[in-house]
Amino acid sequence: MCQSSSLPRFPAPPSTAVLSLILILSLTTLVAGWRPWPPSGNNRFNLSDYTYGDSKKYEGSSEFIKLKYHMGPVLTSNITVHTIWYGRWERNQKKIIREFINSISAVHSKSPSIAGWWRTVQLYTDQTGSNISNSVQLGQEKNDRFYSHGKSLTRLSVQSVIKSAITARTKPLPINPRSGLYLLLTSEDVFVQDFCTSVCGFHYFTFPSLVGYTLPYAWVGNSAKLCPGQCAYPFAVPAFIPNRKPFKSPNGDVGVDGMISVIGHELAELATNPLANAWYAGQDPSFPVEIADLCEGIYGTGGGGAYMGQVMDARDGATYNMNGIRRRFLVQWVWNHILNYCTGPNALDQ
Ligand SMILES: *[C@@H]1O[C@H](CO)[C@@H](O)[C@H](O)[C@H]1NC(C)=O
Numbered sequence: 167m168c169q170s171s172s173l174p175r176f177p178a179p180p181s182t183a184v185l186s187l188i189l190i191l192s193l194t195t196l197v198a199g200w201r202p203w204p205p206s207g208n209n210r211f212n213l214s215d216y217t218y219g220d221s222k223k224y225e226g227s228s229e230f231i232k233l234k235y236h237m238g239p240v241l242t243s244n245i246t247v248h249t250i251w252y253g254r255w256e257r258n259q260k261k262i263i264r265e266f267i268n269s270i271s272a273v274h275s276k277s278p279s280i281a282g283w284w285r286t287v288q289l290y291t292d293q294t295g296s297n298i299s300n301s302v303q304l305g306q307e308k309n310d311r312f313y314s315h316g317k318s319l320t321r322l323s324v325q326s327v328i329k330s331a332i333t334a335r336t337k338p339l340p341i342n343p344r345s346g347l348y349l350l351l352t353s354e355d356v357f358v359q360d361f362c363t364s365v366c367g368f369h370y371f372t373f374p375s376l377v378g379y380t381l382p383y384a385w386v387g388n389s390a391k392l393c394p395g396q397c398a399y400p401f402a403v404p405a406f407i408p409n410r411k412p413f414k415s416p417n418g419d420v421g422v423d424g425m426i427s428v429i430g431h432e433l434a435e436l437a438t439n440p441l442a443n444a445w446y447a448g449q450d451p452s453f454p455v456e457i458a459d460l461c462e463g464i465y466g467t468g469g470g471g472a473y474m475g476q477v478m479d480a481r482d483g484a485t486y487n488m489n490g491i492r493r494r495f496l497v498q499w500v501w502n503h504i505l506n507y508c509t510g511p512n513a514l515d516q
C-alpha cells in the first residue's frame with residue numbers, strides 16, 4: 167500500500183468547503199446531521215457553490231470559523247456505545263462496525279490509526295478543563311430484527327425505537343445518561359425521515375417526555391439500497407457525476423464501509439456536543455456547525471471542495487485512510503480548534 171495522490175479523483179474546483187458549509191447551513195433546516203456528499207442540486211446546493219475563494223492552505227482551514235464552547239457538558243467519562251441493530255443485519259456487517267468502534271481506543275493499532283483520529287476529538291474540554299475521554303467501548307447490543315416501528319421511521323419514532331430498546335422485557339439496554347451513547351443502525355431496507363435527500367445520519371438526545379431520560383443518541387442508516395451514491399461516496403457514485411468509477415471499499419461492503427465514516431462523524435460530534443450546548447460554530451443551536459460538519463468530505467491532506475485529499479491504496483486496490491485493530495477504514499477528518507483546521511492521523515504535513 168502507498169500514499170496515493172494519483173487515483174482518479176473527482177475534479178476539484180478551487181473552493182472553500184468551509185464557506186460553502188456556512189452557505190449550505192444557511193439554506194437547510196436540519197440539525198446535527200451528516201449530509202449527503204458530494205452535494206448535488208437536489209440538496210439545495212450544487213457544485214458551482216464551490217467555486218469561490220482560494221486563499222487557504224487547504225479547504226478545511228479557515229480563520230473565519232469560530233468554533234465556540236457554549237458551556238454545556240462533553241463526554242469526559244469512559245464512553246460506552248450501546249448499539250441497536252434495527253432490521254436485518256449480517257454477522258459480517260456487525261463485525262465491521264464493532265471493530266471500528268473498538269478501534270477508537272486501540273492505541274496500539276498501526277499508524278495512521280483510528281485511535282490517532284480520536285486524539286483530535288480528545289482535545290476538546292468542558293468548563294472544568296476535563297478532556298473528552300480516550301476510552302470508547304462497545305456496550306450492550308439490542309437486535310430489533312422485526313422492525314418494531316416499521317420500515318419508515320421519523321425523527322420522533324427513532325426515539326421510540328430507543329425507548330423500546332431500554333424498556334424491553336428481555337435484555338433491555340442499560341440506561342446510562344452520563345456516559346452512554348445510543349447508536350441506532352438501520353438496515354438497507356429502512357427509510358428514515360430525510361435519509362438520502364438531506365442526511366445520512368444525525369445525532370441528538372432523547373426527550374424525557376418521550377423516552378423517560380435524556381440520552382445522547384445517533385442514527386446512521388445503511389444506504390446500500392436507497393442511496394449509496396449519496397451516503398456511501400466514494401464507494402458508490404451519484405448519477406449526477408457521470409464517467410466516474412467508485413473506489414473499492416476496504417471491507418468489501420459498500421453500504422457498511424460507507425456507514426463507518428458517518429458513524430465516526432456522529433460519534434465525534436456526540437462526544438463534543440452531546441446535548442447541543444457545548445462545542446459548535448454559528449449562533450443558532452438549532453443549526454449547529456459541529457466539529458465533523460466542518461470537515462465533511464475531507465479525508466486527507468489537500469482535501470476540500472470535491473477533492474477528498476490524499477488517502478491510501480491497499481494492496482487489493484481498496485481506498486482507506488486509517489487502520490483499525492485489524493481492518494482498514496475510510497473516515498473523514500475532524501476540526502482541530504487549536505490549529506483552526508481539519509486534522510487527521512494520515513496528515514502529511516502536520
Ligand atoms: C447551481 O448554482 C448556480 C449558481 O448558484 C445556479 O446558477 C445553477 O442554476 C444551479 N444549478 C442547479 C442544478 O441547481
Ligand SMILES: *[C@@H]1O[C@H](CO)[C@@H](O)[C@H](O)[C@H]1NC(C)=O
Binds near residue numbers: 285
Ligand atoms: C486536553 O485538552 C487540551 C486543550 O485542548 C490539550 O492541550 C491537551 O493536549 C488535551 N489532552 C489530551 C490527553 O488530549
Ligand SMILES: *[C@@H]1O[C@H](CO)[C@@H](O)[C@H](O)[C@H]1NC(C)=O
Binds near residue numbers: 301
Ligand atoms: C475507564 O477506562 C479505562 C481504560 O479504558 C479503565 O482503565 C478505567 O478503569 C475505566 N474507568 C471507569 C471509571 O470505568
